[in-house]
Amino acid sequence: MGVVRMQKEAGDRPVTGSGMDQVVETRKLSAKVKAAIGGAVVLVAALLFWWFAPSGSSQTVGADHVTVSSVTRGTFDDFIPLRARVTPLLTVYIDAVEGGRVEKMLVEDGATVAQGQPIAVLSNAELQLSTLARQTEVEQQINNMRSQELSLAQTRLSNERAVLAAETVYDKARRQYEREKPLAAKGFVSTRQFADTEADYELSQRNLAALKRSQATDARLQTSQLSQQQAAAQSMQSGLAIARANLDALQLRAPVAGQLSGFSVQVGQSLQRGERVGQIDSPGRNKLIAGVDEFYLGRVQLQQKASLDFGGKQYAARVTKIYPQVQNGQFQVDLQFLGAEPANIQRGQTMQARLTLGDPTPALLVPNGAFYNETGGNWIFVVTPDGKSAVKRNVRLGRRNAEYIEVLEGLEPGEKVLTSPYTGYTDKTRLDLSK
The missing domain is CATH 2.40.30.170 (Efflux pump adaptor protein, beta barrel domain)
Structure with missing residues (x-):
């Protein structure tokens, strides 16, 4: 295989991709768009919170923390x-009428006593001396009044004697006047003598009338004075009797028959006037x-x-x-x-x-519970049919005993209600019951 080498021209440049790149301008969000997006996010969060957050008039409560009871028909026993x-x-209290020192205890606490039986002896030298002084004073005053009564009696007797003497003089003058009057008319008695006789007669008559008036006035005054003295003497005798009774009160006696209790005084103890020393309970x-x-x-x-x-x-x-x-x-x-x-x-x-309190009667009943203390019988939480919540309902409850409360209005037989305490729930209208 042959390899063909290509000649690089002098003016040629290295091949790169720079000719194909383009500068892209970055676009930023405006402040208004950012504000709108933030407001939408806050609104959505608030709606979600309002939807899922519990209402202020409701509260979630564990079903095991409340007591669910049924409304039934039955007989209400009003007790x-x-x-x-x-x-x-019968309890009669024993108080020390007069204060003094306990000299002798005659019975023990818990003993059965008879009415009037002595139970303790007190001594009070000051009371004894004052009673003797009062007795002497009263006796002296009584003797003075008796002397006054004797004087009044003597005065009354003297008045009676004066009246008798005046009546005697009057009778003599009258008889003399009656004898001389016919003789004077015939001239056998001189005019002067008859005039003296007539004057003596009239004087004796007026003198007798005056003495009788004086005697009547004295008798009326003496009667009033004697009545006052007798009343004063009785009052003094009563005061003396009270003083003697106070002296006799130094010997504590049982006011009624029964069992003595709370009697814890000791010999030598000083008791104040009116201090309670025990009580007597009616036996049996x-x-x-x-x-x-x-x-x-x-x-x-x-x-x-x-x-x-x-x-x-x-x-x-x-x-x-x-x-x-x-x-x-x-x-x-x-x-x-x-x-x-x-x-x-x-x-x-x-x-x-x-x-x-009353006879048994048929009624609609709900078990008695602590809820009544918070509601006063005016409302109650009624469990919904699905058992998932309880709703506040106005009712009218009547009589109650230790077991049941009478339902007058607002509930039907078979309904479920909460009868446990409503502490912390009184401002709620619905309770959500969680398992």
């Missing part, structure tokens, strides 16, 4: 459970004190029946007193046993009771 405390039916008679939720304040009435189970037996009781003062969301009621009391119950012991 409330009570936790009652045993307390004596007890009552129950129970706290009731303030929701039932308008429904609990006197004489309502209650039942208690104790030692395998059922006992009946009734409401005898209602204390309307509400403390810590409760008010107090007293329950008194009807018939025999349980044996061997102790003061302070607690018992379970059921207070009946």
Whole structure:
């Protein structure tokens, strides 16, 4: 094979592709286009966030964190459970009427005492001296009043004697006047003598009338004065009796019969006036004190029946007193046993009771739950048919007991509702239930 060598001409240049290249001018986006693109991206992001973000009126809740209950038809037993405390039916407190030093203890705490039985002896020298001084003063005043009564009696007797003497003088003057009057008319008695007789008669008559008026006035005043003195004497005697009673109060006595408790004073101890030293409980008679939720304040009435189970037996009781003062969301009621009391119950012991508020009635029921505390029975979360969410619905609930709440409006049998606490959900209208 032959190789043909080609001669390069002197004027020839090396062959390159530079003659084929073209310069392309770069075009940049304008500021308006960039702003429009950025705005579109922000708008799309906001729409995506609004679509996928949870609503402010809804919240996702784990299905295992809520309690789902069914609405059913049944019989509503109108009762409330009570936790009652045993307390004596009658309690009488013992106070130190007068202060003093404890000299002697006559009984011990827990003893059964009779009415009026001495339980302790106090001493109070100041009280004893003041009582003696008061007694002396009263007796002196009474003696003074008796002296005044004696003086009044003597005055009354003197007045009576003066009236009697005046009546005697008057009778003599009258008889003399009656004898001389016919004789003077016939001239057997001188005119002067008869005039003197007539003057004596008239004077004795006026003197007797004046004495009788004076006696009547004195008698009226003396009667009033004697009544006042007698009233004052009675008042003083009463004051003296009170002073003696205060002195007698240094001996503490049982005001009623029963069991003495809380009696912890010691010999040598100083007690202040009015200080409580113990109490006496009625033996064998007890009552129950129970706290009731303030929701039932308008429904609990006197004489309502209650039942208690104790030692395998059922006992009946009734409401005898209602204390309307509400403390810590409760008010107090007293329950008194009807018939025999349980044996061997102790003061302070607690018992379970059921207070009946009304007769059993057919009703639509929803299980009682903590949701009622947040809603007040005005609304409830109802589970949708697919079970994936619960929607807030206005309802009207009525009576409730420890197990069920009566449904008046807003729910149908078979519907599911949330009965667990609504803490943190009260401002929501929908709850999404996640598995």
